[in-house]
Amino acid sequence: MPVTVKTFGSSGEAAAALSADRNARYLGGGTLVMRALNEGDISISTIVRASDHAMTRIEATGARITLGAGVTYARILAERDLAFLHSPARSIGGPAVRNMGTVGGNLFAPNPYGDFTVAMLALDAVVSVQGGLGSREVPIEEFLQSRDRQTGTLVLAISFAKPGSPDAFHYRKIARIKPKGGAVITLAAHLPMNGSRIVGARVALGSMAPTPIRARAAERALEGRSLDASTINAAAAVAVEGTTPGDNALASAWYRREIVGVHLKRLLSGQE
Ligand SMILES: Cc1cc2nc3c(=O)[nH]c(=O)nc-3n(C[C@H](O)[C@H](O)[C@H](O)COP(=O)(O)OP(=O)(O)OC[C@H]3O[C@@H](n4cnc5c(N)ncnc54)[C@H](O)[C@@H]3O)c2cc1C
Numbered sequence: 001m002p003v004t005v006k007t008f009g010s011s012g013e014a015a016a017a018l019s020a021d022r023n024a025r026y027l028g029g030g031t032l033v034m035r036a037l038n039e040g041d042i043s044i045s046t047i048v049r050a051s052d053h054a055m056t057r058i059e060a061t062g063a064r065i066t067l068g069a070g071v072t073y074a075r076i077l078a079e080r081d082l083a084f085l086h087s088p089a090r091s092i093g094g095p096a097v098r099n100m101g102t103v104g105g106n107l108f109a110p111n112p113y114g115d116f117t118v119a120m121l122a123l124d125a126v127v128s129v130q131g132g133l134g135s136r137e138v139p140i141e142e143f144l145q146s147r148d149r150q151t152g153t154l155v156l157a158i159s160f161a162k163p164g165s166p167d168a169f170h171y172r173k174i175a176r177i178k179p180k181g182g183a184v185i186t187l188a189a190h191l192p193m194n195g196s197r198i199v200g201a202r203v204a205l206g207s208m209a210p211t212p213i214r215a216r217a218a219e220r221a222l223e224g225r226s227l228d229a230s231t232i233n234a235a236a237a238v239a240v241e242g243t244t245p246g247d248n249a250l251a252s253a254w255y256r257r258e259i260v261g262v263h264l265k266r267l268l269s270g271q272e
Pocket residue numbers: 025026027028029030031032033034035069070091092093094097100101102103104105106108109112113114115116153154155156180181182183
């Protein structure tokens with residue numbers, strides 16, 4: 001089936017083209033969408049692109065960070081102000097995928113992918129989207145919950161508050177093939193401190209549900225406490241609550257449930 005490629009100079013025009021055609025898909029880096037096309041996915045008849053520079057901007061010097069949806073992992077890795085995000089960016093694919101793959105595309109990546117989105121969820125990011133009814137900002141958790149209904153919506157950017165201290169952000173990806181490969185599970189935590197107490201704990205998990213999710217029971221166990229061994233043990237003991245992992249070639253749902261607490265404990269204790 002022929003595929004039409006439409007390139008627009010502005011994100012507004014691209015958003016209008018996307019929302020007008022349910023068989024249109026936006027082309028980020030193309031690492032997933034081109035694979036789908038090459039494998040004969042006939043649900044895609046139009047590819048939409050935008051050359052708008054706003055889609056590839058990085059604003060990283062202030063307290064609030066904004067990444068255009070078209071920002072690649074290679075660019076994040078080249079940005080010193082984004083050093084705390086180098087671990088999630090480096091955990092994705094090999095150099096070719098990191099050169100092409102974008103943070104916008106990662107929001108849509110199904111399991112066992114979506115690693116960067118786990119980091120964004122732990123940072124309480126906000127997703128800027130533009131659809132047929134104009135642009136708006138959506139909390140990332142809400143965005144992920146309705147992800148299957150987002151076809152036709154253009155993601156413009158993702159933004160979040162920079163962690164007060166790089167030590168407050170933790171990330172770990174468990175994979176069979178290191179350093180790349182699909183995730184068995186992915187974990188990210190943002191634990192801002194007020195004195196010696198955690199205030200605003202966020203723990204996010206990948207491959208533990210159809211989309212990245214927050215581990216709310218673990219967050220509750222951490223909130224208001226100091227990050228000592230008993231708090232970490234309490235959070236690890238409840239990490240599995242509310243998760244609905246699936247089986248795939250990398251691991252069974254049972255195995256994922258068994259290891260999530262173990263890896264949360266290692267993540268928060270700073271163990272390898
Ligand atoms: C060999 C290989 C290894 C990989 N390893 C990993 C890995 O380790 N971890 C991981 O997380 N992922 C991995 N991936 C998956 C993928 O490369 C990344 O998730 C990447 O970030 C996807 O971004 P993209 O720009 O290439 O998406 P695309 O392929 O361009 O798009 C993917 C989907 O998102 C939609 N989309 C993209 N941008 C937008 C936008 N701005 N607005 C609206 N919709 C949009 C597209 O329409 C499409 O439906 C791997 C892929 C391959 C091929």
